[in-house]
Amino acid sequence: MASSTTFLVLVALLGLLSWQAIASDPSPLQDFCVADKDSPVRVNGFVCKDPKDVKVDDFFLAANLDMPMDTTVNKVGSNVTLINVMRIPGLNTLGISLARIDYAPLGENPPHTHPRATEILTVLEGTLYVGFVTSNQDNKLFAKTLNKGDVFVFPEGLIHFQFNPCPDKPAVAIAALSSQNPGAITIANAVFGSKPPISDDVLAKAFQVEKKTVDWLQAQFWADNQ
Numbered sequence: 001m002a003s004s005t006t007f008l009v010l011v012a013l014l015g016l017l018s019w020q021a022i023a024s025d026p027s028p029l030q031d032f033c034v035a036d037k038d039s040p041v042r043v044n045g046f047v048c049k050d051p052k053d054v055k056v057d058d059f060f061l062a063a064n065l066d067m068p069m070d071t072t073v074n075k076v077g078s079n080v081t082l083i084n085v086m087r088i089p090g091l092n093t094l095g096i097s098l099a100r101i102d103y104a105p106l107g108e109n110p111p112h113t114h115p116r117a118t119e120i121l122t123v124l125e126g127t128l129y130v131g132f133v134t135s136n137q138d139n140k141l142f143a144k145t146l147n148k149g150d151v152f153v154f155p156e157g158l159i160h161f162q163f164n165p166c167p168d169k170p171a172v173a174i175a176a177l178s179s180q181n182p183g184a185i186t187i188a189n190a191v192f193g194s195k196p197p198i199s200d201d202v203l204a205k206a207f208q209v210e211k212k213t214v215d216w217l218q219a220q221f222w223a224d225n226q
Contacts, residue, residue, distance in 0.1 A: 034058045068172070076107060076225055096179070097181070101162065108162060114183055116182050123147060123172075126171025131144065189222040189224065
């Protein structure tokens with residue numbers, strides 16, 4: 001009986017360890033696994049390119065991240081330049097990516113989540129008001145004003161934002177993310193800009209507003225800032 005109990009405990013522990021192992025991007029089991037984007041095989045990530053076909057440029061991108069990006073192309077006044085596995089195949093299985101974020105005066109990176117990554121952000125220029133909200137039931141806001149050189153962390157999956165409170169100065173930040181392909185779900189875009197639209201009956205009930213308010217919101221142009 002004792003041996004059976006011990007076996008069950010070991011199985012449970014192995015299950016927990018396995019769950020932890022697949023809770024984020026996989027750890028590489030070789031020096032690299034450059035993404036073969038032309039492979040017909042579909043896996044969670046990308047198939048490895050044959051090592052003999054790997055070139056140095058698989059690990060390089062002339063991204064021009066030193067150059068200001070256009071923040072006038074959308075209503076929120078920000079521009080996210082994401083560098084992930086889709087742009088650098090050598091990132092495949094390495095569990096990391098980064099982004100440059102430009103903010104116009106009073107521009108913002110609106111509330112959004114990264115379903116597969118924690119984010120660490122540092123301000124290069126200007127000032128940012130940033131924060132994240134914890135999950136139900138507390139929905140507690142952790143927010144802070146950052147200045148040049150300051151660093152802030154947004155935990156994986158939680159709704160977060162950045163806002164430039166200065167009416168006359170732009171801001172710039174660099175963010176590192178713990179996934180080769182962190183994903184982004186902008187809350188307003190997903191809720192009011194889905195295709196096809198979510199029923200206004202559903203949204204009116206969820207937000208406790210009239211249907212005409214929902215209809216107006218759904219009629220807006222929900223532009224992506226990435």
